[in-house]
Amino acid sequence: MTPTSTSIRRACLCLAAAAGAVLLGASPAAAHVEVEADKAQALAENVTLTFNAESESDKAGITSLRVVLPEGITPSDVTYEDGPEGWTFGTAADGYTVKGPAVAVGADAEYSVRVRQLPDVEELAFKTLQGYGDGRVDRWIELGATSGHGHGNSAPVLKLGAAAPGATVKSPTPAASPTPTPSAPARPAPEASPASTPAASAAVESGGLSAGGWTAIAGAVAAAVASLVFLLRRRSRAN
Template identity: 80%
Template sequence: MTRTPASIRRTCLCLAAAAGAVLLSAGPAAAHVEVEADKAQALAENVTLTFNAESESDKAGITSLRVVLPEGIVPADVTYADGPKGWTFGATADGYTVKGPAVAVGEDAEYSVRVRQLPDAKELVFKTLQGYGDGRVDRWIELGASDGHGHGNSAPVLKLEKAAPGATVKSPTPTASPTPSAPARPAPAPSPSNSTATGAAVESGGLSAGGWTALGATALVVVAAAAYLLRRRSRAS
């Protein structure tokens, strides 16, 4: 029996749909990181945030959670409250990391921190990198719907109610000042570990803006060289 192009096209579509259904049914269950607050209200003070990171690996346990803080919250305003046994807390240039011995394979990692004051916002986004004992990293850093496969998925978001009447922004967290006997040292030059560079690396999957610029320049050189060679060959012929 001779098959027409239309029938062949329909068969291909059916096979693709069947293959997609098989892949979806065989894939891992959707996982994500969630955040809750005991006072989910703008300008609320001394708020406890609880994060629950679901495991998406059947081979290794979760060992770390690296968080980039939203605008309006600085690392100095965050303190550790509770977490998995043996885990520790450490501030970074643009957020913090909680890490320690791997939790049991397939087990969620839950921890909580206290924030001095929430900013005056409608929602807060906490971009998170979830590390496992085998080196795997799930990047919960996107804004929008998640596709449920851990790599480049939605960041945890905390919705906030309007600030209470009369609530105001408190003064910034005090920082150490130089002693009168010693002149203040000039601020160090920006480094790749500062907030802007770290945030860019997280959003681009680890490649900084400088790296993308270098790649772009290299691509332009390659294109120019190829065009030059083509012109020479056309003239020769």
Template identity: 65%
Template structure:
């Protein structure tokens, strides 16, 4: 009788343990927390943790796709593993550097200029290990069912009264330079003006030379005619 009761007690305990395990939340392999989890909050520090699962290599980098309402230019790196840096991408950023030791979780912080006006935001995450292994935590819950590889989710409180979206961050852009066509037009105009001036100068010089030459020729002709006339008169008188 005591043996049967003991077996029944063990079976009940095992069943209860199984039920509790199934009812409990699934282990989070990538998660995010905020120091101000509120819609439209400004200068928010987000802390990301990626749980190490590989038994052969450590994390090398973590890529995050930002939710709508957060621009890559509005994110800056805070605390991070030694040697890790942040590089922005078209839809988010990549944090990485020297591979961590095997079994060490990847934990880092980023500062966000402002959170979007939403109830929750998802940060799809792709983790890469030193040996090339990749883990993707990019799935979103559908129809109330938990995803197998869920993206880190951050639930936000309602925005504070009077909170509004800030203006987009100014982006540095080089000063506009004159268009090539404008430069070309200026150069051509200048060259044309110079050429015209030189041509006019040459024409003026040529005209002056012709006038001087013509005057000299006229003087010579008149002088020769006068000499011939004087000589003829002299000959006639002598005769």
């Protein structure tokens, strides 16, 4: 073997070793998010899901887990059961978030939720964004990879058994009815002003007195005339 061939062979071995080191360094970490169920069966009802998020940071603790729900489960179907001390639960249009004070650096974050009913499928993927106190975010959102250690970006997947005989899909959780807007109180009908009553209108049209007023005056005049005639006749007979 010539010196030139030997040099080329050594160079190739060095490049191969360097490439292997790069590939090993770039391989996904073993940490991940796992999900388990007390009833991992299609169409099972009131199922408790427990999630365990492993930490990948040696500088900050986990502070939040944002989950995108798979098709067939709506945020209104999910209720919070338990989690790290001080953590709270909130829903969004496509899922929910559990968050709170950072857990200890390097410690896992475990929480559980209850689902009203699981859909009739073979598996469920729960895409998860794992946040840390220093702003770091691990994205466990990849689909299609086998769940388990060694797949650093894969979403947690729950395998489901076949539905029990006779199991059916329950009606969707009723949406919360909107709060009725208080209607404005009915305004009392305005009192009719004197000028707007029928009698007042008639009085205006007849020069200030209504037809009833004129009738009363005419009656009084007739009574006075009759009294005067009676007195004149009586005096005439007396004479």
